[in-house]
Amino acid sequence: MLYKIVALLLEVVSGLLTTTALLRLYMQHQRIPLSARSGNPLGRFIFALTDWIVLPLRRVIPALGRWDMASLTAAFLIQLAHFAVLWSLNGFGVTPMSIVVLALLGMVRLSLSGLTAMVLVYAVLSWVQTQSFLSELLDRLVTPLLAPIRKVLPLVGGVDLSPLVLLVVLQIFTIVLGDVQYGLLSAVAG
Template sequence: MLYEIASFLLDVAGGLITGACLLRLYMQRRRAPFGNPVGQMLFVFSDWLVLPLRKLVPAIGGWDTACLVGAVLAQLAQYLALMLLLGSGFALLPWLVVFGTVRVAVWGLMLLIILHAVLSWVPSRSPITGLLALLAEPLLAPVRRLLPTMGGVDLSPLIVLVLLQVCLIVLGNLQRGALF
C-alpha cells in the first residue's frame, strides 16, 4: 500500500513537471504567447529546471532542447525514486524514462483536445480559449480535411482522441514487451 501511494505521488509530481516542460516546448514551437495564465503557470512549474539547463544544453534547430531534457530528467527522477523504493529494476530505467515521457506527452495532447472541445461549446472571451485553439489546431486540422462535418458537428476532436488512445494502448504494449 505504501509503495502504491508513493508511486502515485511520484507519478503526479513527475507528470506535472514533465508535462510543464513538454507544454512549454510545444508552446514555444507554436509561438504561443506566454503572457496568459497557462504560460505563467508553466514558468512556475518549469523555470527552476529549464533555465539552468539552457546554460548547459543549446537549442537545436529552433527547438528548446532544455525543455525536452528537463522533461526527461523529471521522468528519470520519478522512476529512479521508484527503483530505489523497490531496490531493483535499475536496468529498466532508460526504457521507463522514454515510455514515461511519451506517455505524458500523449496524455497532455488528450487533455488539450478535451479542453479545446469543451470550451468551443460555450462562448468565451478568455485568453485561454485562443491559446487552446492555437495549440489544438495542428492536431485537428488534418482530420477535419479528411472528415466532413456531420450536421454542423465537428467530430475531429473525437477522432483525434480515439487515435491518441490507440497510441497509449500501443505504447503500453510496447512498454510491456520491452520490459518483460
Template structure:
C-alpha cells in the same frame, strides 16, 4: 500499498512537471505567446530546471532542447525513485527505457487533456485568452483530421477522432513498454 501511494504521488508530480516542460517546448514551437495564464503557469513550474539547463544546452532552431532534456530528466528521476522504493535489483538498466516511455505517455496524456478542454470550450463558445491559446495548441493536431471529416450538423467531430487515436496510441505504448520490460 505503500508502493501504490508512492507511485501515484510520483506520477502526479512527475507528470505535472514533465508535462509543463513539454508544453513549454510545444508553445515555443507553435509560437504561442507566454503572456497568458497558461504561459505563466508553465514558466512558474519549469524555470527552476529549464533555465540552468539552457546555460549548458543551447536551443536548436525553434527547438528548446533544454525543455526536452528537463522533461527526460524528470521522468528518469521519477522512475529511479520508484526503482529505489521497489528495490528491483538489477532492473536499473531499464530506467532510460521507462523514462522514454513515460515521456511519450505524458505527451499523449497532455494532448488528450488539451483536446478535452478544447472540445468543452468549443461547445460553450467561450471567447477568452485561455480558449485562444488552447485552440492554437490543438489546431496542428486537429487540422489534418478536419480536412477529412466534415462538420456533422455544425459539430466538429475531429477532437473525438483524435482522442480515439490517442487512446489507441496509449494502449500500443503500454504493450510496447511491457514487451520491452519482459524481453
C-alpha cells in the same frame, strides 16, 4: 503499502513537472508568448515550475529550430529521476537501460494524456462559444493537430468530428504505449 504511497506521490509530482515542461516546449514551438507582459496567465505558473531545471539546461543545450531542447531534456530528466527512485525502492530489479526506456515511454504517455485533455476541453469550449483567454490558447494549441484531419474529414451535417477522430487516435496510441510498457516490465521482471 508504503511503496504504493511513495509511487503515487512520485507520479503526481513528476507528472506535474514533466507535463509542465512539455507544455512549455509545445507553447514555445507554437510561439505562444509566456511572459507576464503577454497577459498569458499560464506563463508565470509554467516558469515557476520549470525554470529551476530548464534555465540551467539552456546554458548547455541549444534549441533545435523552434524546439526548446532544454525543456524536452528537463521533461526526460524528471521522468528518469522518477523511475530511478522507483527502481531503487524496488531493489534495483531491472536494468538501468530499462529505466531509460521507461522514462522515455513515461514522457510519451504524459504527452498523450496532456493532448487528450486539451482536445477534450477544446471540444467542450467549442460547443459553448466562449471568448476567453483559455479558449483562444487551446485553439492555438489544438488546431495544428486537427488541421491534417480536417483536410481529410469533411463536416458531417455541419459538425466538425476532427476532435473525436484525434481523441480516438490518441487513445489508440495510449493503448499501444501501455502494452509496450507492460511488455517491457514483464520481460524485465520475468
